[in-house]
Amino acid sequence: MAKVLVFTEITSDNVKSVTYEILGKLAGNDVDVAAVGQVPAGAVTELAKYGAANVHSLKGDNLDKYSPEGYANALKEFIGNGGYDYVFAGSTSLAKDLIPRLSGMFDAGMASEVTNFTMDGGTFAGTRPLFAGKCLAKVEIEGPKPHFITVRPNALGMPTSENAAAGNAADASVNAGEIRAAIKEIIKGASEKLDLTEANIIVSGGRAMKEAANFKILDELADAIGATVGASRAAVDSGYAPHSMQVGQTGKTVAPSLYIACGISGAIQHLAGMRTSKCIVAINTDPDAPIFTKADYGIVGDLFQIVPILTEEFKKIM
Amino acid sequence: MNIFVCIKQVPDTETKITPNGDGTYIETSSIKWIMNPYDEFAVEQALLTKQANSGSTVTVVRVGGVKDTEALRTALAMGADDAILVESDDNLDSFMTAKALKGAIEKSGKTADVIFTGKQAIDDDCLQVPQLLAGMLNIPSVSVVVGCEEAGGAFTLKREVEGGALEVYEVKSPALIACNKGLNTPRYASLPGIMKAKRKPLAQHSLADVGVSDADRRVKYSNFQLPPEKPAGKKFEAMDEGVQASVVAEVVGLLRNEAKVI
Ligand SMILES: Cc1cc2nc3c(=O)[nH]c(=O)nc-3n(C[C@H](O)[C@H](O)[C@H](O)COP(=O)(O)OP(=O)(O)OC[C@H]3O[C@@H](n4cnc5c(N)ncnc54)[C@H](O)[C@@H]3O)c2cc1C
Numbered sequence A: 001m002a003k004v005l006v007f008t009e010i011t012s013d014n015v016k017s018v019t020y021e022i023l024g025k026l027a028g029n030d031v032d033v034a035a036v037g038q039v040p041a042g043a044v045t046e047l048a049k050y051g052a053a054n055v056h057s058l059k060g061d062n063l064d065k066y067s068p069e070g071y072a073n074a075l076k077e078f079i080g081n082g083g084y085d086y087v088f089a090g091s092t093s094l095a096k097d098l099i100p101r102l103s104g105m106f107d108a109g110m111a112s113e114v115t116n117f118t119m120d121g122g123t124f125a126g127t128r129p130l131f132a133g134k135c136l137a138k139v140e141i142e143g144p145k146p147h148f149i150t151v152r153p154n155a156l157g158m159p160t161s162e163n164a165a166a167g168n169a170a171d172a173s174v175n176a177g178e179i180r181a182a183i184k185e186i187i188k189g190a191s192e193k194l195d196l197t198e199a200n201i202i203v204s205g206g207r208a209m210k211e212a213a214n215f216k217i218l219d220e221l222a223d224a225i226g227a228t229v230g231a232s233r234a235a236v237d238s239g240y241a242p243h244s245m246q247v248g249q250t251g252k253t254v255a256p257s258l259y260i261a262c263g264i265s266g267a268i269q270h271l272a273g274m275r276t277s278k279c280i281v282a283i284n285t286d287p288d289a290p291i292f293t294k295a296d297y298g299i300v301g302d303l304f305q306i307v308p309i310l311t312e313e314f315k316k317i318m
Numbered sequence B: 001m002n003i004f005v006c007i008k009q010v011p012d013t014e015t016k017i018t019p020n021g022d023g024t025y026i027e028t029s030s031i032k033w034i035m036n037p038y039d040e041f042a043v044e045q046a047l048l049t050k051q052a053n054s055g056s057t058v059t060v061v062r063v064g065g066v067k068d069t070e071a072l073r074t075a076l077a078m079g080a081d082d083a084i085l086v087e088s089d090d091n092l093d094s095f096m097t098a099k100a101l102k103g104a105i106e107k108s109g110k111t112a113d114v115i116f117t118g119k120q121a122i123d124d125d126c127l128q129v130p131q132l133l134a135g136m137l138n139i140p141s142v143s144v145v146v147g148c149e150e151a152g153g154a155f156t157l158k159r160e161v162e163g164g165a166l167e168v169y170e171v172k173s174p175a176l177i178a179c180n181k182g183l184n185t186p187r188y189a190s191l192p193g194i195m196k197a198k199r200k201p202l203a204q205h206s207l208a209d210v211g212v213s214d215a216d217r218r219v220k221y222s223n224f225q226l227p228p229e230k231p232a233g234k235k236f237e238a239m240d241e242g243v244q245a246s247v248v249a250e251v252v253g254l255l256r257n258e259a260k261v262i
Helices: A019-025 A043-048 A070-082 A093-105 A212-225 A231-236 A268-272 A303-317 B037-052 B070-078 B094-107 B129-137 B191-196 B240-256
Strands: A005-008 A030-036 A056-058 A087-090 A110-114 A116-118 A124-132 A135-141 A147-151 A168-173 A183-187 A203-204 A230-231 A257-261 A278-284 A298-301 B002-007 B010-011 B033-035 B057-064 B081-086 B114-118 B141-151 B154-160 B167-174 B175-179 B202-206 B218-227 B233-237
Touching: A005 A019, A005 A070, A005 A093, A019 A030, A019 A043, A019 A087, A019 A124, A019 A147, A043 A056, A056 A070, A056 A110, A056 B033, A056 B167, A070 A093, A070 B129, A070 B141, A087 A093, A087 A268, A093 A110, A093 A147, A093 B094, A093 B141, A110 A124, A110 A135, A110 B094, A135 A147, A135 B114, A203 A212, A212 A230, A212 A303, A212 B218, A230 A231, A230 B002, A257 A303, A278 A303, A278 B114, A298 B240, A303 B240, B002 B037, B002 B070, B033 B037, B037 B057, B037 B114, B057 B070, B057 B094, B070 B081, B070 B191, B081 B094, B094 B129, B094 B202, B114 B129, B129 B141, B141 B167, B167 B202
Parallel strands: A005 A030, A005 A087, A030 A056, A056 A168, A087 A147, A110 A147, A203 A230, A203 A257, A257 A278, A278 A298, A298 B233, B002 B057, B002 B114, B057 B081, B081 B202, B114 B175, B141 B175
Antiparallel strands: A116 A124, A124 A135, A135 B218, A183 B167, B010 B033, B141 B154, B154 B167
């Protein structure tokens, strides 16, 4: 049995769902959860249900806004005192930035964005995609502990069996130390929806969208099924959508349950970002478009005709 | 300013990847290598920073194979002043790479005022080296940077986070900046630039020279394999307006009852 810490983020009172995915896989180990700031009581109850023995709210000066140095210093001290063997986190923007720095402070190894893992006899072994998902490999960590692991959201799936633990809530005071790179301002994003990397359903548009205004039909479809809208690079480069919406090798890697590709040819660099989607629907006028070889359900048709019908059909059943 | 840029050579994005015989890495013999796409933005930002600060130098550093120094030459042709190659045939892990880069920068005799890197290498997709290197050098870092303004050694940086939001950081040099697509438009190497690049200094060190040994390995890879192929899907013809409603209804039914994703 290993002593494990799962680092989580709390956004608008909610724990990121990838945290529960990780907890589900860690059943049988001694697992604590920590977040910077106050973990709300409701979240503590929920985390306990999924196996958290102790839930730590880390508090200290200069931690109200994220900074790689401040968070890393604070966690360094907390993790060191706690004697953890492993530290897990969901592969969010924040964790991708923070966890490597933290692992280096312990002289320790880190496995990034695993899509599956085991903890046999308290030892971690993971699977992770490389070369934009064109290849998978087994990854193990050597050298000083704790070992650090980030997990891709939506990859493990939500736990199905109960694994309740005590869920004792505790406050810990931590020290952010000197912060040289500090956030001055946060500019809000275009979308209030779930980020592409966390979204469970994605509707993406390609070059065939023809202009930015036409993304409205994808927004309507997305609203009907609670999806986030993405785009191909051709759509982004043509100015139909911002880069933050790009899915693919030089965009975001996504792993939703359902990915609906509208007017996207299925170039290798686009597939790189979305091939691990559980179910892929493609709408394309070209019956030979490569995307159809990856699609579970392909519709050979004009997206401008199909998408509105699809939206109406979904509305009927949602 | 002493400006450093760290770059990597990676397989071209079109490359078909095949695991090698014993599954410890991929077959590399027939691969076309390119400069990691995100590193192009890093090189460009380094050159822009040099242009705005007279007397500055740009040094490119790479850890990798000796035979192929093309990415370094490309960066020199774009306008970097000198280059360092840390020779390594190995497929190093992020920790070893960061430690080798640190060693190479220190061996150059210059103290880095700013280090630019790509936000991620598109071969191992680890996103660790920039943060590790900054941590090892004990300098602040900002990653996934899409906006960079510099005045008097202070940087205002825009970092992209979830939902397209931007965090605006202020940091004084020394700092490490990991660049994302959208930051700038990388220049092409000019013909005179390419000719000049051949005569620019390129230092070569071994891993041992920069203080890295096998004891620094932290991550072990095995079982490289291709992802399982998906079984062929179902395809529906719906170019004809008459069938569209029934096709869409059928697909929605399958999404609910067969795929169970709605
Ligand atoms: C280094 C590098 C990195 C890259 N990174 C990315 C990346 O991150 N993401 C990415 O997406 N691409 C990336 N690309 C680009 C990629 O190679 C393709 O150019 C791009 O994905 C094509 O986008 P698209 O499918 O929207 O456009 P196109 O290839 O032009 O395809 C448009 C499709 O729409 C169909 N169509 C046209 N009209 C209609 C209609 N009315 N209804 C339905 N279908 C219609 C056409 O049949 C066609 O299949 C990268 C390329 C390189 C070299």
